[in-house]
Amino acid sequence: MSSSQPLKSSSSSQARAEELRRLLNRAAHAYYVLDAPEMEDPVYDQLYRELQALEHQDSTLVSPDSPTQRVGGRLAEGFRSVRHRIALFSLDNAFNRDELHGWYGRLLKVLDRAPAEGAPPPALAMVGELKIDGNALALSYENGVLVRAATRGDGEQGEEITANVRTISSIPLRLHLEPAPAWVEVRGEAFIPDATFHAINNERLSRDEALFANPRNACAGTLRQLDPSVVASRRLDFFAYTLQLPDDWQGRRPLTQWDALQWLGDAGFKVNPNAGLLPDLQSVEQFFDTWDTERRQLNYATDGVVVKLNDLRLQDAAGFTQKAPRWAIALKYPAEEAPSRLVRLTYQVGRTGVITPVAEFEPVALAGTSVSRATLHNADRLAELDLHSGDTIVVRKAGEIIPEVLRVLPELRPEGAQPLDLPHQCPSCDSELVRESGEAATRCVNSSCPAILRGALRHWVSKGALDVEGMGGKLIGQLVERGLVHAISDLYRLDAALLSSLERMGEKSAENLVTAIEASRAQPWARQLYGLGIHHVGEVNAKALAAAFPDVDTLAQTAIDHPEAISELHGIGSEINQSLQQWFNTGANQKLIQQLQDVGLSLATSEQERQDLASRNSTIGVLSGQTVVLTGTLPTMSRTQAKELIEAAGGKVSGSVSKKTSFVLAGEEAGSKLEKANKLGLNVIDEAGLIALLKSTET
Structure with missing residues (x-):
């Protein structure tokens, strides 16, 4: 169901939100953990925004495990994990001018600069940078020398890939600065130019090797190579776009994002020459429109424009949401579309018994990826599309596995085409399917259904659950098909002799699997x-x-x-x-x-x-249970620093003032939040008051 469609009922909203969480979390796992993306960004964005819309309309649908509540996905395995000195936040997206204006209005509000009713919004200078379709890197320099490079990972921790990054010629091993700061953190995007990508694929084709789907996947796979010589041979490139300096650095310190780009260039980094200093929102729109055409002449992939507030002091005042900076947004270009002919409709049975229709269609090439399947979610989506056999459908640019069917072209429908709907019997066990009143999902309720059992087993042994290494989907399929496992508990009765009799399962692998199953008993x-x-x-x-x-x-x-x-x-x-x-x-x-x-x-x-x-639980901070609101500019610390101090003391920082607010921390140029606090008679303190409060329990 598209986010533009009205919600049919509370229960259908719950089912749809659960389904969206499942799809998005699976996509995040494939992208961040497996390095095998199954969903293109536009498809992920569309599902993500639909979930956001549902949660906005009904706050009870928001759950802590929702992708909207998290910064990023789980870490990949196989490289040493390192914690970033400065977190790498993701960006919120805008897909049209209305959403861009909405972001700008929220930004003005959080900065206490919202205009009076009927007045034009004040102009804030911004920087427009092309959004490179590559892989984010975190570079750490100490005394001017590159000491560590890491992938984004989950935003807090990433994979240490310094040896590989050293092979990228556009990344300086030593900064071109004298003297250099004690440390500096640089963020940027690694990518493979289009010409290099095509050369790599031609070489792989000559060796009869699998081709990379697109430059981004090629870049991700290259960065995770264990042999740096392979990385060097693929000639990755890099654009730097932001930096962090120590508070006590006495050298040249950028005051704006535009200054930061100049600083990075002077320090020896390659900076995208196509950035623009934009005085107002109208200039942002013109910049976006210009590059919608000119980006096709570039030798690298870009799918949008990143818009950032130019003044770094205002950036700090705007702060962050749980997952993204309030002072920046990614304004994306429309996703690509292509027509195709429906070949057949198949059905998948999930671990909870939900039946998901899947459209299989003639392969279409979108942005270098061939796609031929798309999940259609549920019976409501089928009815909405009015899908018939042999229909011509329009497919949005999508993932290497799962794209999105946007609409049907009924004017091209074959004569006598039959309408398609969900079956009445389960495709796995032939049991009667059930759809409760008001539910979007149609389910098989047979607890002995082999498809449900396979799904339950895959979930039980997954990384987030019991984490049984070596228990893959194909092996689970064999165990169920041969009647060796009828319930989750049967996994703990398997022995090495039985497992080694299965296809592609040697004695050593069987012994290792039994060991892994036994070890899973100790999981929390x-x-x-x-x-x-x-x-x-x-x-x-x-x-x-x-x-x-x-x-x-x-x-x-x-x-x-x-x-x-x-x-x-x-x-x-x-x-x-x-x-x-x-x-x-x-x-x-x-x-x-x-x-x-x-x-x-x-x-x-x-x-x-x-x-x-x-x-x-024995450690309780002085601000435990208290809610604090920050407003204005503090004399010696940033809002982020103040927030960290408050949270470390057990407090919670809120963005809005209410009767539940314990006190307001106010600095210079405090605006409407301070006024509301005074009207409510709330306690208001300054930075010195906060420091005194935090020190009151020391000794």
């Missing part, structure tokens, strides 16, 4: 809870529930007899509460719990977990 209670696959209970919710309820029996009894106790937990909404009630009231799930306990799974908090929790 939160992972076990997540592994049960309860509707709406993601990794974050599972941690909150596991911290509040020490074992599965306590959680089950509370969910059934005292659900209000669960609703009192922070971040646990009514849909999670209802889902827990339904799940624990189902006989098949009660049987599953007993089976898991019979094979030695604790489904409970271990003694070590209890000790760690007690240790964390």
